[in-house]
Amino acid sequence: MHRSTRLIALAAAALVAASLAACGGGATPTPAPPSVSIEASEFVFSPDKISASAGQTLTIKLVNKGIIEHDFTIDALNVKLLVGVGKTGETTTPSLAAGTYDFYCAIPGHKEAGMVGTLEVK
Numbered sequence: 001m002h003r004s005t006r007l008i009a010l011a012a013a014a015l016v017a018a019s020l021a022a023c024g025g026g027a028t029p030t031p032a033p034p035s036v037s038i039e040a041s042e043f044v045f046s047p048d049k050i051s052a053s054a055g056q057t058l059t060i061k062l063v064n065k066g067i068i069e070h071d072f073t074i075d076a077l078n079v080k081l082l083v084g085v086g087k088t089g090e091t092t093t094p095s096l097a098a099g100t101y102d103f104y105c106a107i108p109g110h111k112e113a114g115m116v117g118t119l120e121v122k
């Protein structure tokens, strides 16, 4: 009776030690913040549909592969990112609420030419 109780206690201690080791000594590791990379060119975003999780921020990297300046704007989130030719720009949204947000290139004529897309937050 006494012996089996000790064995159970030892097994429980081993389990606790293993789970502590698995998460780095008890501290919860911080996951990398979500990010997405989008290419801009004349006159398209690739991809033009992106998604993110509600309650989190999203870091957006815009890579300008075109031959003129492009921009990435989401009015509803106050996101605005202007990127020169051959450059990469980066911005982070505020914490996102669920919904669908339209983005576009704010340089005159580009939105009309097709530089639009959507961010879906679930």
Ligand SMILES: [Cu+2]
Binding pocket: 069, 070, 071, 105, 106, 107, 110, 115
């Ligand atoms: Cu543009």
